[in-house]
Each structure stands twice: as structure tokens, then as C-alpha cells.
Amino acid sequence: MxxxxxxxxxxxxxxxxxxxxxxxxxxxxxxxxxxxxxxxSPTPRGLECPRCSDAPLVPEVYAALLGYYLGDGCVSTARRCFALRISCDIAYPEIIVDVRRLLETTHPSAATHLVRAPGCVVVQKAWKHWPCLLPQHGPGPKHSRPIVLEDWQRTILESHPAPFLRGLFHSDGSRVSNRVRRMVAGRMKYYVYPRWQFTNYSDDIRELCCWALDLVDVPWRQSNRHHISVSTRAGVARLDELIGLKQ
CATH class of the missing domain: 1.10.10 (Arc Repressor Mutant, subunit A)
Incomplete structure (x- = not known):
């Protein structure tokens, strides 16, 4: 027994x-x-899929998890299930904690594993329903295939753009200090100001980032083919407030 x-x-x-x-x-x-x-046996509580049953889905948690997945995540095929893996820079331990919390809230009944790799920690969890929640998964790099939101995902992000932006910028973004010099009254002066930058090779993911920035009234510009920048003082302050610093 x-x-x-x-x-x-x-x-x-x-x-x-x-x-x-x-x-x-x-x-x-x-x-x-x-x-x-x-x-x-019936499916144990906590293992149900929110897309296949009436199990709850916390929208702000899902929005952030989707952002992290589109930034530095992948869904891999394992035997009889799938593994969601999100790579986190080891220099930002609070982001690792955040990603782990999101996975455990979404699927609380399975173990979450932290796998050390050079310069990073991969936070991963196995579940057969990850493709239900992340239908953008597929073979090859994300920039090599279309990334299109389903209607139910877009509805969640329209209501919770800030967590989605946190996932995007805390995975594929950086907050840097720009140093510029200008001639003022005949003397060269140096100015330093902060800037958020999002870098991704997928046109579709960059467009989603810009769409979410528009939803929260944060001005942005495309500084080059793969980079989206938030450079104005008000825009940086607003994004700091919405997503927090990378730590």
C-alpha cells in the first residue's frame, strides 16, 4: 500500500x-x-491545461511568460511530452527567479529544473501542454518562421502589455548608458543618458514589441534593422516604471 x-x-x-x-x-x-x-485516476489538480479545460490561466503571468519565450525561450520535443526552456543571463539572478516563478505558477505540479550552461542558467519544465499555451513553437529559429499571435493571446496582451514587455526586454533587451558629446559655447561637453534597447532578429517579434510599447504610450524608434530603442527621458522613465530594471 x-x-x-x-x-x-x-x-x-x-x-x-x-x-x-x-x-x-x-x-x-x-x-x-x-x-x-x-x-x-483523474488528472491531478494543477496538471490541467487552461486551453484544454477550465483550469485557470493567470493573464499577467502568461503575458510575461510569453514575452520571455519569444525572447530567449524554446519548446523542445521530449519523449511523450515537451520541454519549455528559457535561457537567462547568469548576471541577472532576479530574472532567473522571475522566470522560475512564472513557470511554477503556470504549471505548479511538475518540477522546475535549473541547468547551468556557459554564462547562463536554463530554466526548464516538462509538460505535454506547452504547445497549447505557446502555439508559436516550431522547428528552427523563431526568426526563420512567422510568429503570429492567436486571438486569445492578443486579447490577454492588450489587457496586460507591461508584463509582456518585461518578458521581452528582460530577455532580449538591455538598459545602457549613451554618451554623446556636443559643442556648447565653444566648448565640447559630454552628456550621458539612459536608453532601453530591444534586439531580436525576428521582424514579427520586433513588431509585437513596438505594438506593446504603443499600448502603454512609450515612444520608440527603430535604430537599425534588428534594434528597437526607447531613448527619450520620459519614455525610459515610463518603461523603468512598467518593467523594472534588469537585476
Whole structure:
């Protein structure tokens, strides 16, 4: 007779898409028992997909997660499931914490893994329903294929553009100090001012960034083919307020 905690652990492993043999090795429960639980038990709370059932989807959490995914995320195929992986610069530990919180809020019943890589930490979680929530996934780099929002996604972002911008700028953006020099009254003077810059090779993702900036009345300009800049003093202050600094 297995304890309720052991059964919950085993059901979580099963729901993550692992094979019966793998779940048996990890949980210490016989394959025949796992098969019975899998075929007769209802889906444990927290494993339901908001797109496939009436499970709740926190819109501001989803908006930020979508931004991080479009910036530095990918959905990979694993055996019987999918893995969402978001790469985070190791220099910004609070962003790593933010991404982990977003994944755990969206899918609370499965383990979140932090994988060290050169210069970064990859925050990842397995779930068979990631393609339901992130229909923009596909083979190859995101800039090599169309990135088009579905109507339900656009509705969420229209109501919550700030979290979406946080995900975009905290993954593929930077806040830098511009140094310029100008001749004033016959003397060269130097000025330093902050600027936010978003860099992405996908035309569609850059357009989504500009669309979201327009929703929150932050002026922007395209400084070159792959870069969107927020340079005015008021615009930088407004974006600082909406998304916070990268930390």
C-alpha cells in the first residue's frame, strides 16, 4: 500500500510525459501499479491545461511568460511530452527567479529544473501542454518562421502589455548608458543618458514589441534593422516604471 504522497509524486511523473519504466525507477512504484493509476485516476489538480479545460490561466503571468519565450525561450520535443526552456543571463539572478516563478505558477505540479550552461542558467519544465499555451513553437529559429499571435493571446496582451514587455526586454533587451558629446559655447561637453534597447532578429517579434510599447504610450524608434530603442527621458522613465530594471 503506497502513501498518498508517494502516489501524488508518481502521478506527477506520469503527467510530465515520462515512460512507465522511467516513472517506476524514479518513484519506486511497480509499472503495473503505475499503469492502473494512469488509466483510472483523474488528472491531478494543477496538471490541467487552461486551453484544454477550465483550469485557470493567470493573464499577467502568461503575458510575461510569453514575452520571455519569444525572447530567449524554446519548446523542445521530449519523449511523450515537451520541454519549455528559457535561457537567462547568469548576471541577472532576479530574472532567473522571475522566470522560475512564472513557470511554477503556470504549471505548479511538475518540477522546475535549473541547468547551468556557459554564462547562463536554463530554466526548464516538462509538460505535454506547452504547445497549447505557446502555439508559436516550431522547428528552427523563431526568426526563420512567422510568429503570429492567436486571438486569445492578443486579447490577454492588450489587457496586460507591461508584463509582456518585461518578458521581452528582460530577455532580449538591455538598459545602457549613451554618451554623446556636443559643442556648447565653444566648448565640447559630454552628456550621458539612459536608453532601453530591444534586439531580436525576428521582424514579427520586433513588431509585437513596438505594438506593446504603443499600448502603454512609450515612444520608440527603430535604430537599425534588428534594434528597437526607447531613448527619450520620459519614455525610459515610463518603461523603468512598467518593467523594472534588469537585476
Amino acid at each position: 503506497h502513501s498518498p504522497d508517494r502516489r501524488r509524486q508518481a502521478e506527477t511523473l506520469l503527467a510530465s510525459g515520462l515512460s512507465l519504466s522511467a516513472c517506476a525507477r524514479l518513484s519506486g512504484v511497480a509499472r503495473s501499479t503505475l499503469r492502473t493509476w494512469r488509466d483510472t
